[in-house]
Amino acid sequence: MKKLRLNKTSRTNFLTYGMVVVLFVVLQIMSGGGMLSSTMKGQLVPICAYVVMALSLNLTVGVLGELSLGHAGFMSVGAFAGAVTAAALQNAIPSGGLRLAVAMIIGALFAAVAGVLIGIPVLRLRGDYLAIVTLAFGEIIKSIINNLYIGMDAGGLHASLINNTIVLEEGGRMILSGPMGIPGITKISTFTAGFILIMLSLVIIFNLVNSRAGRAIMALRDNRIAAESVGINVTQYKMMAFVTSAALAGAAGTLFAMGQNTIIASKFDFNQSILILVFVVLGGQGRMWGSIIAAAALTILPELLRGFADYRMLVYAIVLILVMLATNNPTLSGFFSRLFGRFRKPQKGDAAR
Amino acid sequence: MSAPKREPTKLVPVPSTNKIPERDIGRSPVLECRHLGIDFGGLTAVKDFDMAIGRTEIAGLIGPNGAGKTTVFNLLTKVYQPTRGTILLDGVDTHNMNTAQVNMAGIARTFQNIRLFDNLSVEDNVKLGLHNYIDYGMWSGIFRLPSYWKAEKAAHNQAMELLSIFHMEDMANAKAGSLPYGAQRRLEILRALATGPKLLLLDEPAAGMNPSETAELMENIVKIRDQFQIAVLLIEHDMSLVMGICEGICVLDFGQIIAKGTPEEIQNDPAVIKAYLGGRKE
Numbered sequence: 001m002k003k004l005r006l007n008k009t010s011r012t013n014f015l016t017y018g019m020v021v022v023l024f025v026v027l028q029i030m031s032g033g034g035m036l037s038s039t040m041k042g043q044l045v046p047i048c049a050y051v052v053m054a055l056s057l058n059l060t061v062g063v064l065g066e067l068s069l070g071h072a073g074f075m076s077v078g079a080f081a082g083a084v085t086a087a088a089l090q091n092a093i094p095s096g097g098l099r100l101a102v103a104m105i106i107g108a109l110f111a112a113v114a115g116v117l118i119g120i121p122v123l124r125l126r127g128d129y130l131a132i133v134t135l136a137f138g139e140i141i142k143s144i145i146n147n148l149y150i151g152m153d154a155g156g157l158h159a160s161l162i163n164n165t166i167v168l169e170e171g172g173r174m175i176l177s178g179p180m181g182i183p184g185i186t187k188i189s190t191f192t193a194g195f196i197l198i199m200l201s202l203v204i205i206f207n208l209v210n211s212r213a214g215r216a217i218m219a220l221r222d223n224r225i226a227a228e229s230v231g232i233n234v235t236q237y238k239m240m241a242f243v244t245s246a247a248l249a250g251a252a253g254t255l256f257a258m259g260q261n262t263i264i265a266s267k268f269d270f271n272q273s274i275l276i277l278v279f280v281v282l283g284g285q286g287r288m289w290g291s292i293i294a295a296a297a298l299t300i301l302p303e304l305l306r307g308f309a310d311y312r313m314l315v316y317a318i319v320l321i322l323v324m325l326a327t328n329n330p331t332l333s334g335f336f337s338r339l340f341g342r343f344r345k346p347q348k349g350d351a352a353r
Numbered sequence: 354m355s356a357p358k359r360e361p362t363k364l365v366p367v368p369s370t371n372k373i374p375e376r377d378i379g380r381s382p383v384l385e386c387r388h389l390g391i392d393f394g395g396l397t398a399v400k401d402f403d404m405a406i407g408r409t410e411i412a413g414l415i416g417p418n419g420a421g422k423t424t425v426f427n428l429l430t431k432v433y434q435p436t437r438g439t440i441l442l443d444g445v446d447t448h449n450m451n452t453a454q455v456n457m458a459g460i461a462r463t464f465q466n467i468r469l470f471d472n473l474s475v476e477d478n479v480k481l482g483l484h485n486y487i488d489y490g491m492w493s494g495i496f497r498l499p500s501y502w503k504a505e506k507a508a509h510n511q512a513m514e515l516l517s518i519f520h521m522e523d524m525a526n527a528k529a530g531s532l533p534y535g536a537q538r539r540l541e542i543l544r545a546l547a548t549g550p551k552l553l554l555l556d557e558p559a560a561g562m563n564p565s566e567t568a569e570l571m572e573n574i575v576k577i578r579d580q581f582q583i584a585v586l587l588i589e590h591d592m593s594l595v596m597g598i599c600e601g602i603c604v605l606d607f608g609q610i611i612a613k614g615t616p617e618e619i620q621n622d623p624a625v626i627k628a629y630l631g632g633r634k635e
Contacts, residue, residue, distance in 0.1 A: 007526060204495055211494025211501065212480075212487045219470045219481050226468035229430060230548050231456035231485045240491060 013206045016289040020202065023296075024195045031191070039303055045259030047299045048194025049075075049252045054279035054295035055201045055288055056248035061277070062286030063209055064241040065221030067131040070118075070138025071276050074111040074249035075256065076268035080145055082107030082254025083182045083263060087175045088152055096188035104197070104254045111250020114141065115243040123238045138273055145265035150176040181264030182257070189259035197255055198292070201248050205288060208244060217241045282324060372613070374600050377407030381444055383459075383551050383584045384429070389438035390608075391428055398424045399608045402438065406552065406601070411578055411585045413599030415619075417628055421608040422588045423465055426554050430462050431455045443551055457485055461550035463541040465557050465588075471530030475521065478529045478540055479512040482547025486511075515543050518580075519573065534561055539573075546577065553577070555587040559594050567591055571598050596620065604628065 027044065030036050057071045082103040093099040118137045122130055149160045153172025160166050166174070176182050208214045216237045219227040228234060257263045279298060283290025301319065305312045326332055373382050382405040389402040399421045406412050414422050427433045429440060431452045440447045442458050450458060461482075470478050480487070487508050489500040516522045519539040524532065529540060538558060545553055558574070559567045571594055578585055589595050595602065596616040604612040604619060606628040612619055619625055 207495045207497060208491070211491070212484065212489065212504075213491045213494055215473065215477055215481055216484060218473055222470040222472055223468045225432065225452075226464065226470065227481070228432075228452035229456060229462055229464075229468075230482050230544060231453045232481070233453055 009210065012289070013202075013210075016206075016292070017199070017202060019289060020195070020198055020292065024191075028191070040300070043300060043303055044191040045189045045194050046256060047296050048191065048198055049256035049259070050276070050279065050295040050299050051198050051292050052194075052201050052252035052255070053249055053276045054283065054291035055198070055205060056245045056252065057276050058280045058283070058286065058288060058291045059205055059208075059241055059245040059248070061280050062284075063205075063214070063221065064217050064238060064245075066123075066238070066242075067127070067277075068134045068242075068245075069131050069270070069273050069277065070134035070136070070141070071245075071249055072268040072270070072272035073118075073134075073138035073141035074114060074246040075253035075272070075276075076141055076145060076265060077114045078104075078107035078111040078250025078253025079257035079263055079268065080148075080176060080182070080253075080265070081110035081250070083185060083257040084150055084157070084175050086186070086188065086254075086258060087182070088157060090186065096186075097190075097193065100188045100190075100193055100254075100258055103258065104251045107254030108247040108251040111253065112243050112247040114250075115246025116239070118246075119239050119242045123235060123242060135270065135273070138268075138270060142265050142269055145176075146179050148176060149174065149178055179264065179266070181262055183262045185258060185261055185263065187259055187261070189255050189257075194255055197251060201251075202288065204244065204248065213237065213240055278320070282320070282327065284327075371403060371405030372601060373405050373407030374410050377409055380408050382406055382441075383408050383443055384586070385441040386429075387439050387441075389425070389428060389435055389440060391424065391433055391436045397608055399428065399605075402428075402605075402610060404603055404610075404613075406584045406586055408551075408584055409578060409582055410600050411574065411587070411598050413595045413602040414586060414588045414605060415590070415595055415602060416605035416611075420605040422605055423556060424608075425605070426462060426556055426588065429455075429554065430460055456548055456550075459549075459551035460554060461545035461548045461552075462554035463538070463545055463556055463558065465560070467534075467537050467541055469529040469537055469541060469544070471528065473529060474526050475516070475529050475532065475540055476509070476512050476525040478544050479515050479547050480508050482515075482544040483508050483511055484548075486549065512547070515547055518546075518577070519543060535566055538562070542573075542577075546581065550583060552584045552586060555585060555589075557588055557590065559589055559591045564593075567594055570594070574598060 027036070031041055031044070053071065053075055057068065060066055060068045060071070085106040086099050086103040089099055089102060093102065118134070122133050122137065125133055144161070147161055149166055151158045151166040151168045151172055151174045153169040155169060158166045158168065168174070209218070216227070216232045217240065219230075219232060220234060220237055224234065253268075275298075279295040280291055282298070283292070283294035298320075302312060302316060305315050308315045371382070371385065384404070384406040386402055386404045390400045391398050402425060404412075414425060416422055424433070428435050431447065431450055442455070442460060445458060447455055447458065470481060473481070487504050489498070489504045492498075493501045513522055513525065516525060521536065521539065521543070524536065529537065532540065542555065542558065555574070559570055562570060574585060574587070575598055577583070587595075587599070599616060602614065602616060602619045603610055604622070604625050611624045611628055612622040614622070
């Protein structure tokens with residue numbers, strides 16, 4: 001018993017960590033050796049942000065088992081809170097890396113608070129109802145930020161809703177101006193920062209899932225009535241999963257924002273939420289390595305399809321359909337499992353009843 | 354204005370005249386229900402359910418299909434809130450508790466249609482029963498602090514010990530959903546037992562078992578009672594099991610108690626025979 005015991009779950013977790021590290025090193029070498037085009041280089045930070053988004057949504061959808069259609073809302077909260085923080089601290093913290101870290105923490109905190117506020121009403125609902133209400137909250141967040149004005153002068157930060165009535169002292173400047181968003185962002189997000197955030201998210205998610213709290217969350221997913229019957233507080237654990245997921249999405253939002261020149265609230269709309277959900281479903285619910293690959297592949301794909309010009313989104317949709325069909329095909333997955341010589345236990349569906 | 358007409362108040366006896374085994378008389382009953390009842394819309398599903406269970410009693414709840422037996426379990430565990438009546442668990446009124454709180458107060462149950470955490474391992478299912486005894490927070494879990502390792506190791510040992518009751522240690526890493534039917538039923542009992550109950554509710558534990566499996570189950574229920582010194586209330590249609598191990602039996606028909614007593618008394622009760630076999634039209 002003293003020996004380090006590696007069960008199937010921890011093996012998968014270590015392989016996932018390994019995969020991320022290898023991908024990072026390979027891409028780092030490729031970009032250093034000039035083997036990546038400048039558009040691809042520009043995609044590295046967004047890819048990392050979307051990977052973290054997919055991982056965090058997978059915590060809600062795959063582990064907690066609740067469908068959320070407003071995940072871009074948390075990304076938005078994190079993006080704007082983080083970008084405002086970074087802009088405000090521009091002179092106070094000269095080091096870009098440190099400023100990014102502080103901005104990410106603030107972004108995650110704001111998103112977590114939004115997660116708590118939204119979670120209180122939303123988590124009382126179940127299934128389809130919960131999904132639709134999260135969708136509505138995503139839109140509310142978008143509208144609020146669309147009407148939010150934040151300026152900074154010697155006196156500190158000034159915020160205003162609905163109208164731009166902020167009067168700034170001399171030398172002050174507007175950071176966020178409603179529908180115009182935040183222009184002129186100093187890009188401080190780096191691929192390395194993205195890599196660190198992915199690794200951190202993986203550690204948080206894997207360790208949470210393989211702990212007392214994670215077991216309770218998965219128990220709720222598998223059978224809520226039975227979970228209550230063994231004394232598990234449903235609201236507490238639903239909230240824990242939802243808020244952790246929101247906080248990670250907030251950090252990802254900051255990472256994303258700090259890699260752009262300009263961010264506007266309407267970028268984080270319903271389509272964005274659905275796109276993230278597509279990553280999760282394509283990669284497999286509860287399967288973190290699947291989310292990573294799906295998020296990375298589907299973020300690069302539109303760039304690779306530039307050759308198709310006007311037909312780009314059509315081809316994208318067709319590729320998506322084909323991949324979905326292929327990954328859900330038992331014959332194909334059986335073929336791959338034989339190919340890799342992995343022993344797979346019979347699935348629930350094909351067991352004789 | 355004239356004073357509103359008042360119905361005369363009906364007085365009901367409290368505490369009850371319910372019976373418990375003589376050996377448990379030194380301590381108050383673990384469970385005592387008075388006038389427990391629930392209506393669904395206009396339908397009265399359970400009415401005036403009175404019952405007391407001794408500290409180490411194995412009690413039975415029987416009755417024809419649709420009599421309201423599982424509804425009683427759902428009332429005791431607060432899956433449904435009772436419309437009328439009180440439930441005293443170890444002397445404590447469970448009126449304001451929810452399902453999780455009732456479990457922490459001391460009632461654990463199994464389900465008629467098995468409800469395991471199918472995608473989790475057998476060991477994790479038992480550990481979920483131990484959930485409220487595992488003492489570390491979310492952050493210790495995320496950062497893998499020493500308290501995590503210590504508590505998880507203790508939980509592992511405890512889970513293995515519980516699994517050994519039914520000789521299921523070698524299945525610990527299997528998915529609960531992949532177990533054969535009988536093993537799933539046994540695992541559900543262990544998960545309930547892990548929550549450290551004072552009263553264990555078993556909803557048709559022998560359903561789908563053959564006679565030899567049922568005999569083994571009977572032995573195990575008695576063994577669990579003796580080892581953990583807890584009370585057991587079971588719903589069962591298998592009369593060999595009910596008459597074999599139950600000390601006090603309560604018969605329910607159309608939501609009402611029609612007979613209470615020892616197995617011998619129940620077997621000879623005309624009302625019970627009528628409920629099961631149908632009576633002659635007068």
